[in-house]
Amino acid sequence: MKQQQLMKEAHLHMPQGVAENYRYWGDDKTxxxxxxxxxxxxxxxxxxxxxxxxxxxxxxLGYQDARVDDAVIRQIKQSGILTGFATELDTEVVKQIKALCPHIDKMRFANSGTEAVMGAVRTARGFTGRERIALVEGSFHGLYDELMWKSDIENWQPGDKHAPSVIPFGAGIPAKTRELVDIIGLNDFEALEHLFKHRSDQLACVLLEPIIGNAGSISASQTWLQRLRDLCDQNGTLLLIDEVKSGFRVAKGGAQSLYGIYADLTTYAKAMGNGYPVAAFGGRAEVMDVVGSNKGAVVHGGTYTANLVGLSAAHATLDILANTxxxxxxxxxxxxxxxxxxxxxxxxxxxxxxxxxxxxxxxxxxxxxxxxxxxxxxxxxxxxxxxxxxxxxxxxxxxxxxxxxxxxxxxxxxxxxxxxxxxxxxxxxxxxxxxxx
Ligand SMILES: Cc1ncc(COP(=O)(O)O)c(C=O)c1O
The missing domain is CATH 3.90.1150.10 (Aspartate Aminotransferase, domain 1)
Incomplete structure (x- = not known):
């Protein structure tokens, strides 16, 4: 079996013999x-x-979709991969997203879902001047220390009187990051009211996947999501919807268009580029305009941001999703x-x-x-x-x-x-x- 030889060799060069944790399925099954x-x-x-x-x-669309791959090749032959300067394509792609997701006024780009979530959370904190964030049990938002806290569901039994304990994903997550995070259950009205009662003026954002792509697509009810939206509005808290998995997949306008309930900030990645590494976060202009270079503004940037491989893939993919x-x-x-x-x-x-x-x-x-x-x-x-x-x-x-x-x-x-x-x-x-x- 060639795979087992490859695994054996890979073990000499990478922890677990893989490029990232989630690819390791065991020595004989990877x-x-x-x-x-x-x-x-x-x-x-x-x-x-x-x-x-x-x-x-x-x-x-599919692996090796020629419509996307050809567009990427054309783009890099014309202008290379990155120069560290703006391109016309930056605005073009945001306009495409805005046409599909009218709740977005302004955006910034990123290279992965994790990076988009980091940018969005920082923006929420910068806009509100608050530090606390709340997450929903079962959601996953990438490997970003502060968000790497989860309910230990494996060691919890249905019917247990106590809630599952909250644990870090693994070693290396500073315990201090836990102090800023609350975790509530999806569709749990009591937990929602309790959260806002106790954190009302400290909560920068509630971050969730309404259709939890990391918990078997278990979904928020319309009434619970609406109550969350209303409580956010009443308490000056931003609603941050993570559409990294659901965006440009469950509908052209993502999960939010299925509910008709819209976030202040949204993250996108995955389907927006048919597999090419491209991501974005955006939302209301008033919120996004805290990003900038003035004193007191939220800093966002990165060498590979809006690189032309990812951006041309997003341009071609979004064009197909919008028009076919x-x-x-x-x-x-x-x-x-x-x-x-x-x-x-x-x-x-x-x-x-x-x-x-x-x-x-x-x-x-x-x-x-x-x-x-x-x-x-x-x-x-x-x-x-x-x-x-x-x-x-x-x-x-x-x-x-x-x-x-x-x-x-x-x-x-x-x-x-x-x-x-x-x-x-x-x-x-x-x-x-x-x-x-
Ligand atoms: C909802 C959600 N947010 C964020 C991420 C992180 O994205 P990435 O793996 O591109 O960093 C994921 C990854 O699966 C995700 O499902």
Whole structure:
């Protein structure tokens, strides 16, 4: 197996033998990719997969989309990758985003979701003159020390009287950063009222994913999100919606357009560049105008900001998303595949529920759609994990953790549904057999 040789060598050069933590799936299971096209991956041993993981969501059209790749090549042949100066494209791309997301007045760019969130949080603090921030249980906002606090759900049982303890993601996170962060549960009205009662004049922003792309697309209810919006307004707190996963994916205008509830600041990344590294944050002009170079302004910048590889990819991708049926195709593919899987689960007598929109589909083995991250703990995530590994074995790529949704892209329009149904049926049977052993 070539992959195992590659892993052995990589161990000599990188911690865990991988370029970043989330790629390590164990010494015998870590996947090395040799080729990616459309919605298909080929690993270094030549095994092919239909990919529903899509690099954690950025691929919205497909791998090697020629419309995007050609635009990038044209751009870098014309003007290189970066000069550290402004280009016309900066404004062009912001105008494209504003046309799809009319709640945005002004933006700045970044190179990753993490960096966009960092810029947005700093802007919220600069605008409000406050330091505290609140997060929602189960959300993920990138590897930024202050936001690397999470509810220890694995060591919490449904029915426990106490809330899960809040722990750092790992070593190296200063305990002091915890002092500035509150964590509340999604759809928990009591926690929301309590938060604003106790933090009203200290809270710079509440940061959340309304459709939690990092907790199986468990979603805020319309009334809870509206109450959050209202409380933010009443308390001078900014609503910061992280659309790094949902933006330009669940709808042209992102999750906010599905709810009709809009943030003061929003972060985007992933789908905006079909996999090219590009991100942005933006919002109301009054808020964004605290960014600048005057004394007292919020500082934002970076060598690679708005580099022309990322920006030309965003320009081409956003043009396709705005002016073609691509996102309908993505939705239809997700809806068809959801139906196929539902048939498989129903035939096997397995209680199941889907969360979130079809383009970013949470699949949970439980009778009712989870409403909170703690509800996720009631799902049969062990069976899901066994099922996922059986699917991977049979050529369906996905994250083996049900907190990661299934992602769909335009290229999934051609997936052979009867093949998928067979493979899912076999995989579920094998997983259920293993589960009772
Ligand atoms: C909602 C959300 N915000 C921020 C991030 C961080 O983005 P990046 O990995 O590009 O730094 C992620 C990554 O998955 C995310 O899902």
């Amino acid at each position: 996947v090395f990719i040799q080729h990616a096209h459309g919605c298909e991956l080929t690993d270094s041993d030549g095994k092919k997969y239909v990919d529903f993981r899509l690099g954690y969501g950025p691929i919205i 049926d691509a996102l309908n195709t993505v939705d239809e593919a997700g809806t068809r595949i959801k139906q196929v899987l539902s048939n498989v689960f129903t035939r096997a007598g397995l209680a199941h529920a889907f969360a979130g929109p079809p383009a970013m589909l949470g699949i949970h083995f439980t009778p009712d759609v989870p409403q909170t991250y703690r509800d996720w703990r009631k799902t049969d995530s062990r069976l899901y994990n066994l099922f996922a590994w059986e699917l991977i074995e049979r050529g369906v790529m996905l994250e083996p953790d049900s907190r990661e949704p299934w992602f769909f892209c335009e290229a999934h329009a051609t997936v052979d549904l009867s093949w998928l149904e067979d493979v899912a049926t076999q995989s579920l049977k094998a997983a259920q057999d293993k589960a009772v052993r």
